Amino acid sequence: MRIDVHTHISPDRIAAPVLEGMTETFGYPAVGINTIDGIKSHMKASGVDKSVVLGVVDRVSHVKVANDWLISIQDDMLVPFGAIHPEMDDMPGEVRRLRDAGIKGVKLHPMMNQFFPDDPKMFPLYEELGEDMVLEIHSGRFNHTKPGETVYSPPDRVMNMIRRFPKMKVIALHLGGFYMLDEAERELIGKSNVLIDTTWPPALKELGSDTLANIVNKHGADKVCFGTDFPLSDMAKDAEFIESLPIPDAAKERMLGENFRELVGL
Numbered sequence: 489m490r491i492d493v494h495t496h497i498s499p500d501r502i503a504a505p506v507l508e509g510m511t512e513t514f515g516y517p518a519v520g521i522n523t524i525d526g527i528k529s530h531m532k533a534s535g536v537d538k539s540v541v542l543g544v545v546d547r548v549s550h551v552k553v554a555n556d557w558l559i560s561i562q563d564d565m566l567v568p569f570g571a572i573h574p575e576m577d578d579m580p581g582e583v584r585r586l587r588d589a590g591i592k593g594v595k596l597h598p599m600m601n602q603f604f605p606d607d608p609k610m611f612p613l614y615e616e617l618g619e620d621m622v623l624e625i626h627s628g629r630f631n632h633t634k635p636g637e638t639v640y641s642p643p644d645r646v647m648n649m650i651r652r653f654p655k656m657k658v659i660a661l662h663l664g665g666f667y668m669l670d671e672a673e674r675e676l677i678g679k680s681n682v683l684i685d686t687t688w689p690p691a692l693k694e695l696g697s698d699t700l701a702n703i704v705n706k707h708g709a710d711k712v713c714f715g716t717d718f719p720l721s722d723m724a725k726d727a728e729f730i731e732s733l734p735i736p737d738a739a740k741e742r743m744l745g746e747n748f749r750e751l752v753g754l
Contacts, residue, residue, distance in 0.1 A: 489754070491567075491745040492531070492723055493624070494661060494687045494715030495539045497522045499557055507719065514631060516690040516720040527718060528565055534724035537745070538564075538754065540715075542595040542624060543571030551576060559589040567754070569593040569624060572613060574603040580616035592752050593622030593657075598641035599630055605641055606648035614653045622657045622752060624685075625649075627676070628666030643668060643675040650682050657751060659683045659713060663695075663703055677707045683747065685715035692716075692726040701733050709739035713748045 498506045503523045511518055520530040531539055543558050545551055551573050558568035570586040572579055572594045583594065594617070598605050605625060617623055627646045629639045643665040650658055664684040665672025676682060684707060688695055704712050716726050731740055748754070 489538065489745040489749055490536045490727065491538045491540070491714065491748045491754070492536050492716050492718065493540045493659065493685050493713045493748050495527060495541055495718040496544065497524060497527050497541055497719075500524075510720065514689070514720065518719045519722045520719040522719045524561060524566070530718060530723060531565060534722070534727065536723050536727070538567055539718070540593075540624070540748075541566050541568045543569060544595060544597050544600060545571045545573055546600060548573045548575045551582065555582065555586060555591075559586070559591060562590055567592065567752070569595045569622070572596060574601050574607075574610060579610075579613040583613065583616045583621065587621060591621075593617075593624060596623060596625045599626055599633075599639070602638075602640055604645050606645045606652065610649070611652070614649070614656055617656055619655045619657065622659065624659045624661055626662065626666070627660040627664050627684075628662050628668040628672065631667055633667070639668070643672040647675050647679065647682070650679070654681050657683075659685055661685050661715065662687050663700075664707075669699075669703070673703070673706065677703060680711075683711045683713055683751070685713045686726065686730065686743070687715035687717045687721070689717045689721040691721060691729075693729045697729075697733055700729075701735055704733070704735060704739070704743070709735060709742050710747060712743045713751075714744045 500523050507522045520526050543554050545554050554571045570591050646660050664676040716723050
């Protein structure tokens with residue numbers, strides 16, 4: 489089974505402006521349409537069986553409506569993860585609502601929502617996630633982060649969170665440190681109780697085979713998951729790059745789907 493653990497789509501009525509904002513902010517061209525039909529078409533063309541759709545909101549008032557929509561789109565191809573905002577009054581209550589509706593995890597984006605993952609105000613959320621739900625968290629900076637700007641989710645602060653909650657199921661996105669791979673290798677890569685994903689838009693191949701293979705070998709292929717950031721990166725091309733790596737075929741298959749399937753119980 490092939491699973492992309494890192495995708496973003498929106499309801500049809502707001503998809504176009506959301507996509508325009510994404511491409512303008514990050515400077516990556518879109519490879520597909522960020523709607524339900526758009527991602528399913530891309531998945532079928534790319535040989536991907538399931539995609540994790542990550543909920544991200546910039547305002548507290550958007551959480552409930554976003555999660556209502558994410559709950560509604562669950563099917564055999566789409567595995568939504570709920571949106572959580574750090575300024576919510578009752579983060580644990582929203583996690584319980586998501587869990588009761590069949591949602592298997594949540595997404596945190598410290599860079600977008602401007603909070604540190606090891607801030608004690610987040611601890612009630614992590615306690616509620618427990619050992620059954622999965623947390624996917626942006627780790628690292630943005631490609632356009634300027635020197636001197638605050639990096640809210642550096643690898644060391646992600647690891648601080650994990651040390652405090654060692655049994656929580658965590659996927660540190662962007663190989664554990666977007667544009668911060670040295671810090672990720674020093675602080676996070678190789679640790680036993682955290683997974684990473686391969687999301688590196690606009691194309692995973694920009695990292696180079698040696699760099700990616702070294703990270704996979706150091707961290708362990710059984711703790712790496714395939715992710716793309718669709719619609720900002722192409723599922724087929726990133727999967728082909730993983731398949732070209734100088735690592736065992738069995739390791740590639742685990743990365744491309746089996747690790748996440750086992751983690752979540754799909």
